[in-house]
Amino acid sequence: MELRQLRYFLIVAEELNFTRAADRLHMAQPPLSQQIKALETELGVNLFHRTTRKVELTRAGEFFEEKIRDWQTELQGVIREARDIQAGFRGRVRIGFVGTATHFLMPQVLAGLKKQLPGIKVDVEGELLTPQIEDLLHRKKLDIAVIRPPVTSPEIEVEFLRSDKFEVCFSASDELAGTQEPLDIAELRSREFVSYPANSAAATAFYAACSKAGFLPNVVHETDRMSTLLTLVGVGAGIAVVPTGSGSPMRHPVKYRQIRDVPPIELAISKLVGQNSALIQEVSAVIRDELTNGRFS
Incomplete structure (x- = not known):
C-alpha cells in the first residue's frame, strides 16, 4: 500500500467520478482506476460500487474513508512536527547558566524561548561555575550554556557575546x-x-586586581552560588566584587x-565543538538576542 494510493x-471518494478525480489529480483516468483496483486487491475489500452510470462507496469504503481521513489529519500533524524538529522549532534542550548570569539573564532567556520557540521543552540549571559547566557539557548533561570564559577544554567552543564591568556589592546599611x-x-x-x-x-x-593594587583580599566566606553570596553580603558578613547585573x-x-x-x-555561549543542530542554533539566537537587544544590554 502506498501513500499516493490512499x-x-x-x-x-470525494468526486464519486473517476474522470473528475483524474482531472483533479492531473492524470489519465485508466491509471487511476488501476491504482484503486490495486488498493482494493491489497486490502481484500471492495471500496466502490461501479456501474456505467455512477460510482458509490461501499459500506466498507465509507468506513475506510472515515478512518483514512482521520489518519491523514494525524499524519499531517506528525509531518509538521517532524519538520519543526528538523528546523529547530521543537525538541528538548538543556541550558546551563553561570552564577553571575543566572539572576539577570536566565529569566529573560526563558521568556524569550517561550515566546519565540514555544514548541521546545527547556531543562535549565543555574548558579554554576564555568568549570562545572565544562564538565556537564563534556558529559552531555547540558547542550548549551552561558559562561564566563576562559574554558580549558579544546572540545568546547565559545562565542563571546559581551563584556561586563565589575561593581562592589555592599549591605544596604x-x-x-x-x-x-x-x-x-x-x-x-581593609x-x-x-x-x-x-x-x-x-x-x-x-x-588579580587586588594583587595589582598591592594587597591580598581578606576573603572570610567563599560560595559557588550568587544567591548565597548576596545573602551573606546583605546580612553584613562581608562585601563582594561582582560583575554588573549579577543580582537584584x-x-x-x-x-x-x-x-x-x-x-x-x-560573557559567552558555550557548547561542544560540532554541536550545531538546528535546535541549538535557534536557542543560541534567542540567547544572543536577549543579551544584545534585551533590557540588560
Whole structure:
C-alpha cells in the first residue's frame, strides 16, 4: 500500500467520478482506476460500487474513508512536527547558566524561548561555575550554556557575546553604600570579602586586581552560588566584587557601587565543538538576542 494510493482513493471518494478525480489529480483516468483496483486487491475489500452510470462507496469504503481521513489529519500533524524538529522549532534542550548570569539573564532567556520557540521543552540549571559547566557539557548533561570564559577544554567552543564591568556589592546599611561615586579597589584593602571560589572567572579577575593594587583580599566566606553570596553580603558578613547585573537588590538588601580597577569580564555561549543542530542554533539566537537587544544590554 502506498501513500499516493490512499490520496487517490480519497479524491475518488470525494468526486464519486473517476474522470473528475483524474482531472483533479492531473492524470489519465485508466491509471487511476488501476491504482484503486490495486488498493482494493491489497486490502481484500471492495471500496466502490461501479456501474456505467455512477460510482458509490461501499459500506466498507465509507468506513475506510472515515478512518483514512482521520489518519491523514494525524499524519499531517506528525509531518509538521517532524519538520519543526528538523528546523529547530521543537525538541528538548538543556541550558546551563553561570552564577553571575543566572539572576539577570536566565529569566529573560526563558521568556524569550517561550515566546519565540514555544514548541521546545527547556531543562535549565543555574548558579554554576564555568568549570562545572565544562564538565556537564563534556558529559552531555547540558547542550548549551552561558559562561564566563576562559574554558580549558579544546572540545568546547565559545562565542563571546559581551563584556561586563565589575561593581562592589555592599549591605544596604554599609557606610560606603550611600553614594554612587566609583571606588578604587585599593580603598577596600581593609575590608572583609565574600567571594566566588578562586577557580571561578569572576574571582580570578578580582584577585588579580587586588594583587595589582598591592594587597591580598581578606576573603572570610567563599560560595559557588550568587544567591548565597548576596545573602551573606546583605546580612553584613562581608562585601563582594561582582560583575554588573549579577543580582537584584529587590531580592536582597544590598547596594552597588562601580569600581575602577577591575577589568571587564566576558560573557559567552558555550557548547561542544560540532554541536550545531538546528535546535541549538535557534536557542543560541534567542540567547544572543536577549543579551544584545534585551533590557540588560
